[in-house]
Amino acid sequence: MSSRLLEKKVLITREKSQAKVFTEKVKAEGGIPIEVPLLKIECMEPKEYIDIQNYQWIFFTSTNGVHCFFKNLDKSALSLMKSVRIAAVGNKTEEAIQQYGFNVHFLPEQYTADSMTDTFLTEYPEPGTILLVRGNRSRDVLPEFFTKRNVNYDSIEVYETVHNIESKLMEALNTHSFDFITFTSPSTVEAFVKSHGQTYINNDPVIVCIGTTTEAKAKQVGFERILVADTFTVDGMIEAMINFNKRS
Known part of the structure; x- marks a missing residue:
């Protein structure tokens, strides 16, 4: 197992059936993934x-x-x-x-x-x-x-x-101090805000977006520290977090 994201807590907000792959990739880099699916398909x-x-x-x-x-x-x-x-x-x-x-x-x-x-x-x-x-x-x-x-x-x-109204977003935000919050679509950003995540924006978290369209939505709602994957995939998001970790 790699340690490039060693003990970094990563909030994964994508739909449940798609979150597993993301979770496993974060674990493989030594990170701690927390799944809170904000959407249902x-x-x-x-x-x-x-x-x-x-x-x-x-x-x-x-x-x-x-x-x-x-x-x-x-x-x-x-x-x-x-x-x-x-x-x-x-x-x-x-x-x-x-x-x-x-x-x-x-x-x-x-x-x-x-x-x-x-x-x-x-x-x-x-x-x-x-x-x-x-x-x-x-x-x-x-x-x-x-x-x-x-x-x-x-x-x-x-x-x-x-939107997944059964989401336990606030519980997760109150329990964990996240190093990265990930968004894989503009819809996940919207769901985050509507699930009372708006108050968390003031904490200035590091946001990781899968692409420029999602980045635009994140900026629109008030996020400022935003990473964007060079390749618009989950693997690209992982690399963006790793590169940020190296610079920090």
Whole structure:
């Protein structure tokens, strides 16, 4: 076991099913992870019937979208997926897609929706019709871009992100002195504040964000000492904490 985060207490706020990997990585570096899931992910059936044959591309921007999409897909539609190209926002989303036996045809170099839009049409100027798989709190970067560029697309919501009202955030904040508080989405920042974490902002904690969009939300609510992963992944967040630890 490494000691690069030796005895550093790390608050992990991401959804429960996704927190385990983060926790194990912190432990592997000698840190002390404390899980307080601030969000719940609930799959939902699309409001409208989706005919896969109508699309040339399917865009996935999260692992949650992948799992909930395939959960709702019937066998006949599953066989039609082989004729559709797939785009993923990052390598974790790509790995989730591969679990269902499909390959990804487009992956941006930088793991953000903004980067996805910048490079996709350069490589595929005439993509046909796109199916965009989203959650209820997904950003509007892709829909706005497609509309602006006159790209034909349909959007479906396959999961809902809700605040975990059973979260024991205040208990954790009162019990532990955290070296790092981690946020993996703007929604986790919002949930932190709404779960009475606002008062903790004055303690000037070190915040670790998975990417620039989450960083912007953290700044908006008042956090000042913010680290951002160079690579927008949990591994990138771990490295950001390690590098900060070396400098301190």
